[in-house]
Amino acid sequence: MEEHNRENHILSTQAIKRMPYYLQYLKKLAGEGIEIVSAPSIAAHFNFTEIQVRKDFSAVSTTKGKPKSGFTVKELIYDMESILGYHSVNQAVLVGVGQLGRALLSYRGFENYGLKIVVAFDQDPETAGSKIAGVNVFASEKISDLCRRMNIPIGIITVPETAAQTVCDQLIAGGVKAIWNFAPVHLSVPQNILVQNENMAASLALLSKHLEEKIVSE
Amino acid sequence: MEEHNRENHILSTQAIKRMPYYLQYLKKLAGEGIEIVSAPSIAAHFNFTEIQVRKDFSAVSTTKGKPKSGFTVKELIYDMESILGYHSVNQAVLVGVGQLGRALLSYRGFENYGLKIVVAFDQDPETAGSKIAGVNVFASEKISDLCRRMNIPIGIITVPETAAQTVCDQLIAGGVKAIWNFAPVHLSVPQNILVQNENMAASLALLSKHLEEKIVSE
DNA sequence: TAGATTGTTAATCGATTAACAATC
DNA sequence: TAGATTGTTAATCGATTAACAATC
Secondary structure, three states: OOOEOOOOOEOOHHHHHHHHHHHHHHHHHHHOOOOEEOHHHHHHHHOOOHHHHHHHHHHHOOOOOEOOOEEEHHHHHHHHHHHOOOOOOEEEEEEOOOHHHHHHHHOHHHHHHOEEEEEEEEOOOOOOOOEEOOEEEEEHHHHHHHHHHHOOOEEEEOOOHHHHHHHHHHHHHOOOOEEEEOOOOOOOOOOOOEEEEOOHHHHHHHHHHHHHHHHHHO | OOOEOOOOOEOOHHHHHHHHHHHHHHHHHHHOOOOEEOHHHHHHHHOOOHHHHHHHHHHHOOOOOEOOOEEEHHHHHHHHHHHOOOOOOEEEEEEOOOHHHHHHHHOHHHHHHOEEEEEEEEOOOOOOOOEEOOEEEEEHHHHHHHHHHHOOOEEEEOOOHHHHHHHHHHHHHOOOOEEEEOOOOOOOOOOOOEEEEOOHHHHHHHHHHHHHHHHHHO
């Protein structure tokens, strides 16, 4: 189960979450013509400790950094993109073409992250049959069948809370291996299925909690 | 800086994130007329350990649970909502009325979480001046001025990556204390400002990483 | 060479889980 | 009473940070 990169560097869950931030910044630097970066300079930008950046970089970098100068920007970008699977494309279906669903369908950025939404589903007979941002929308009854026939590994759930578990079950019946869940509910799934929750209520909870503490302490 | 609830129970960041999930489920149970729950039954639903649930509940619950029976559903709901600040309302502004911005503006659910978006801003002169989901949209130049005059504590950033830092600076100039950032960039802010990132690239990174491991190990 | 920066092992910190006493 | 469940202190696990040797 452990995850190793070159030799035996382990990339923690937290480290994986930091990668897209590094990547975004490194690409910006590359765009400005910068070819070498050091861990301390990156750390300063993100307000991370330089030890953390050094460790993260050494975990993903295929070529070692050079003492005194640092790492090659382009190589870091390439290595991180490989680690994150951005060089290959995973196909996904999206269920629930409401406001949020439409926003995700319209967001072209996902293809840079190795995700391509190929089909969408909606309960509403009006919406099903239409095409949104170039993606065909089908009736929800077809979820399992289509997923299985197209061998889709990822399902995105943007339906209301009450429908989420049903949709989740249909996706799993269709052979989906991972679910990106935007509904603010816990989904019950078999052990071999991965659920990644994008729960705005949970983020908001943190935000207002910190805010309250801040106000109290001032 | 430590955060204590009744007597000296500390609520960890992770525990705060779990609260909205508990809350959603407890409300569902309450709707079904269930009045008492035990930690083990909740744990079974979420696939958490019962020790974790017990600890989380005892950290937020103002009245103790009763051995052998459990906790009163309604009291737990009330206590959690209090802890998360859902009983008071924080005003927020949203900057960037694109697809995602519109989706957030239209989502009525936030009011249940103690957040009310009162004003929106957009760069586009067409969009500014309009009203979306009942919220007035103003030109971006007015961000600082309006936030300060309305004494807004929270800013939501849904602009493209390239504009995010500028908008962030304007919000802070307007006296905003916390920022909910949907742009996939690190924002540089003074120490006393809280940034809560909602980075879909980061979630996706985790998703595809796990997926890849799963496929490799099968 | 001297000094900045890398890479790695050990120490610390935070969060989860185990163990167990208290109690309805 | 016996047994399920709570509440809490101690042990473990994972992630971050400290310390330090290696090197360009």
